[in-house]
Amino acid sequence: MIRENQAMIQPLRLGVNIDHVATLRNARGGRHPDPVRAARLAAMAGADGITAHLREDRRHISDEDITRLIGASDVPLNLEMAATAEMTAIALRHRPHAVCVVPERREERTTEGGLNVAGQRKNLEPVIRRLGDAGIRVSLFIEPESAQLEAAVAVGAPVVELHTGAYCEAIGAARDHELARLADAADRAAALGLECHAGHGLGYDTVGAVAALSPIVELNIGHFLMGEALFGGLDGAIRSMRALMDQARA
Ligand code: PXP
Numbered sequence: 001m002i003r004e005n006q007a008m009i010q011p012l013r014l015g016v017n018i019d020h021v022a023t024l025r026n027a028r029g030g031r032h033p034d035p036v037r038a039a040r041l042a043a044m045a046g047a048d049g050i051t052a053h054l055r056e057d058r059r060h061i062s063d064e065d066i067t068r069l070i071g072a073s074d075v076p077l078n079l080e081m082a083a084t085a086e087m088t089a090i091a092l093r094h095r096p097h098a099v100c101v102v103p104e105r106r107e108e109r110t111t112e113g114g115l116n117v118a119g120q121r122k123n124l125e126p127v128i129r130r131l132g133d134a135g136i137r138v139s140l141f142i143e144p145e146s147a148q149l150e151a152a153v154a155v156g157a158p159v160v161e162l163h164t165g166a167y168c169e170a171i172g173a174a175r176d177h178e179l180a181r182l183a184d185a186a187d188r189a190a191a192l193g194l195e196c197h198a199g200h201g202l203g204y205d206t207v208g209a210v211a212a213l214s215p216i217v218e219l220n221i222g223h224f225l226m227g228e229a230l231f232g233g234l235d236g237a238i239r240s241m242r243a244l245m246d247q248a249r250a
Contacts, residue, residue, distance in 0.1 A: 010217050012249045013048035014242055015078050015199070017222025022052075022060035024226075035061065036068045038234060043075040045238035049097070051220045053080035054090065056104060063090070070094045078220065080141075083120070083127045091131055098137040100161055100197075100220075101127065114143035114163045117151035124155045132156070139197055144185030153192050160189055161197040161220065164210055168201030183213050190215035204228075204244060211248035219245065 021038040025031065039050040052061045052069060069077050076097030081087035082104035091099050101124065103115050117124060117140055124140070131138045139159035142148040143166075152160050162185050167178035182198065189196040198210050199220030211219065221241060228237035 009249060010214060012211055012216065012245050013218040014046065014238075014245060015049040015051040015197075015218055015220040016042040016047040016225060016238060017051040017053070017080075017199075017220055018042065018226075019051075019053050019060045019222055020226040022062065022065060026060060035065050036072050039069055039075065040072070041234055042238055045235045046242040047075060047238060048218075049076045049078050051078040051080060051100070051222065053102065054087065056082060056084070056086070066090070066094055066096075070096060078139075083124055088127050088130060091136060092134055095134055095136060098139065098159075099131050100139045100141055102141040112165075114145075114148060115140050117142060117148050117155060117157075121151065121155055124157075128156050132158070139195075144181045146185070146188055149185060149188050149192055149194065152194060157194070159195040159197060161199055161218075162186065162189075162216075163200050164198050164202055164206070165200040167210070168203070168206045179209055182210060186213045186215040204240065207241060207244050208248040211245040214249075 018035045018038045021033050021035040025033055042050060050069060052065065054061050054066055078098040078100055079091055079096040080100045080102050081091060083101050101115065103113060128138050137159060138157055139161045140152050140157045141161045141163060142152060144162045149160060162182055164182065167175060167182055170178045186196050195217060196215045197218040197220065198216050202210060202219060202221045203224035225237045225241060
């Protein structure tokens, strides 16, 4: 029986988002700290992939960072990008392992909500098709809602990433409610045949409950890890996060 349960447990991958290594570097405009060095260290500490968001305004990750990450990192790159012609051309040129399509507004501090997939069907469909044809795994960053999951299937996306921001920010009963939304959405994604990822805002106190949702196979985590790295080092922060994920999944 135990063996059967173990066989059913899907491994949970950790994607480490290195955007804020670039944020710190850009504060002075030099070359230190280097996001590629952080990517290498993350891989050694147990990351299964590196995530980087190339924003329209290049506020953190730069075009050169993407070129260097593709060339130097020995872990798969998940490129976060808006579904624009410019970003699609960049992705097709570099052919990262994966692309996560996110909504983007210039004035936001971070990605504030999920994509309105149904409302953007005309724009998203050709982007997903072109990236998929190039062998890139495409995910859509969405709120944990049935309507968005169904729209993701309709536009041909193989993967969704559920926005965990509302869960991480909520307290008390509201947090339980947000966790239930994530659990329902993860089950619905699996029933629809979508690969399910999650991320945004996760830290040591919130990662366990999300990692315990068995349909989820990848978490993408950045800001908290970089903040923790200031106090105890990046290697230790990633290893601690990895251990919490593995514990919850087991
Ligand atoms: N997933 C997506 C789609 C994101 O946009 C971000 C933030 O760039 C993350 C995950 C990671 O969020 P955080 O930095 O809060 O851990």
